[in-house]
Amino acid sequence: MTSLFSLAWIYFRIGLIFVGGGYVLIPLLNHIMVEKYQWLSQRQFLDGLALSQLTPGPLAMLATFTGFRAAGFLGGLVATVFIFVPCVVLMLVVGRNYARMKNIDLIKNTLDGLLPAVVGLVAAAAWNLGASSLSGAKEFITLAVGFALFKWTKVNPMLVILGAGMVGLLLN
Amino acid sequence: MKEIFLTFAKIGLTGFGGGMAIVALVERICVREKQWIDSEEFLHGLAFGQILGPFSLNVCTFTGHHLRGIRGGVTAAVGFILPSFLLVSLLSWLYFTYNKLPQLQAALKGTNPVVIGLIVVVAIDMGRKQIKGYNGMLMALVAFAATVFFKLNAAWVLLAAAVWSLCMCIYRRRHC
Numbered sequence: 001m002t003s004l005f006s007l008a009w010i011y012f013r014i015g016l017i018f019v020g021g022g023y024v025l026i027p028l029l030n031h032i033m034v035e036k037y038q039w040l041s042q043r044q045f046l047d048g049l050a051l052s053q054l055t056p057g058p059l060a061m062l063a064t065f066t067g068f069r070a071a072g073f074l075g076g077l078v079a080t081v082f083i084f085v086p087c088v089v090l091m092l093v094v095g096r097n098y099a100r101m102k103n104i105d106l107i108k109n110t111l112d113g114l115l116p117a118v119v120g121l122v123a124a125a126a127w128n129l130g131a132s133s134l135s136g137a138k139e140f141i142t143l144a145v146g147f148a149l150f151k152w153t154k155v156n157p158m159l160v161i162l163g164a165g166m167v168g169l170l171l172n
Numbered sequence: 173m174k175e176i177f178l179t180f181a182k183i184g185l186t187g188f189g190g191g192m193a194i195v196a197l198v199e200r201i202c203v204r205e206k207q208w209i210d211s212e213e214f215l216h217g218l219a220f221g222q223i224l225g226p227f228s229l230n231v232c233t234f235t236g237h238h239l240r241g242i243r244g245g246v247t248a249a250v251g252f253i254l255p256s257f258l259l260v261s262l263l264s265w266l267y268f269t270y271n272k273l274p275q276l277q278a279a280l281k282g283t284n285p286v287v288i289g290l291i292v293v294v295a296i297d298m299g300r301k302q303i304k305g306y307n308g309m310l311m312a313l314v315a316f317a318a319t320v321f322f323k324l325n326a327a328w329v330l331l332a333a334a335v336w337s338l339c340m341c342i343y344r345r346r347h348c
Contacts, residue, residue, distance in 0.1 A: 017330055018225045023294050027319060027326035043284070047271075050283040051263045053290070056184060056194070057256025058226035064257055068264035076261050080253065087225025088233050092245045094220045095237035106341055111223060113337030114330070115298070116308035120315025121326050123295040128320065130288050139285045146289030151297075157290060161283050168282015169275060 007075055008082045011063055015086040019111055020118035022059035027125040033066045040069055042132045050161050060084070138171065176244055179206070180232050180251030194228035202235050209238045229253065307340070 014028055026049070033040045040048065048065035055061055060083055067079025134140060142164065149160050183197055195218060202208045209217075214235070221230030229252060236248025270276055303312055311333060318324040 014327075015225065017327055019223070019330070019334075022226045023291070023298070024326075024330070026291060028330075031326050043280075044271075046284045046287050047267065047280045048264070049287045050280065051267060052260055053287070054263065055256040055259045056186065057253060057260070058228050060226050060229075061256050061260045064260040065264045065267075068261060069268065073261055073265070076257070076264060080257050084225065084229065084249065084253065087230060088246065088249050090224050091217075091221065091230050091233040092237055092242055095217070095234050095245060096242075098216060098220065106338075106345075107223065108219075109341045110334060110338045112302075113340055114311075114333040115302040116311040117315040117329060117333030117337075119295055119299045119302055120312035120317075121319060121329060122291060122298065123312070124316045124319035124326075126288055126291040126295055127316070129291070133284055134288070139281075142282060143285035143289045143292075146286030147292055150290050150293040160290075161286060164282040164286040165279035166282070169279045172278035172281050 004071060004074060004078050007067060007071055008078050011067065011079045011082040012085060014063075015083040018060070018083070018087060020115050023122050024118050025060055025062060027121045027128075029062055029066055030125055030128070033069075037070070040066065042129065044069070046129060046133055050165075053161050054158055142167070173240065173243070173247055176236055176239060176247050177251040180236065180248045181255055183232065184252040185255040195231055198228075198231050198235065209235050213238065311336070 010032065014025070014032070017028070018025065030045055034042055034045050045066075048062055048069075052059060052061040052065055061080075063079040063083040064076045068076035071078070130143075134143065146160060146164060149155055150157065179201065183194065183201065186197070199211075199214060203211050203214050214231070217231050217234030217238075218227065221227035221234060224230075229249060232252040233245045233249045237245030240247070267276075299312065303309055315329050315333060318329050319326055
């Protein structure tokens, strides 16, 4: 079992570079959980992503899942708390001083400017996950159907994932 | 305080659809129904909320802080996250206890490709919105190549992109 302190430190650092919306967490957490510490296999990581999409919370709930894997319920708790500490603290500071902080153009523009790199990272995550977990025509067809549903319809992602689970159950 | 907690717990429990859907829900409840915060201030909170972390959580923290200071902000944030946290913990427990079950394995085999499909859609939609001009395209390609072909850590790629972006901003500010 990993000590809760090192867990807190790991998630705190992720929380500090948690920019551009939740999806950047996919490549970040994937690297740490699967490649570095090997707490999860690539398959389990994907399963965790599916589970965290079944809840109303942000995608960051993936932290709960991976923390749970690393050190049980307390691990999940520590991971969740610490990944959110930086952004909650920042919002509290902003809330307190925001009349004086209207002049944050530079920060805002810098963050907007790095978003293309986030796009590249998210695409790379899809690539890496696909390369290591997809095999056979059946899975590629499922991917294509899922892609089409998310891209061109407004169906709730949660329903799509539940539906995919049913299909998987019937096919395999 | 109790009302803050319960309101945000309700939002956290019913706000399916993530991201913008939740922001819209918070806006409806806190700005229009309860009139806790006026719409201009809410928009400021939303703008700041995009700096770090998920903005659904950030607008909750901001609204809570607006009502009752630091304790209000923390209460709102905890209220919002708690339902999802409990749900994910329960699902994680079930998953790691029963993941040898063939039925579960089969069901998850169906969800795996769909999750990848979802990530691809996110990448495309974000790309459409965020990538403008050659600089953006180059950044996205370099970030992609660095992680896929050179196996660089995404955190370093992100930091490098931030430095690059900051330099571009300072350069533009001086020359325009």
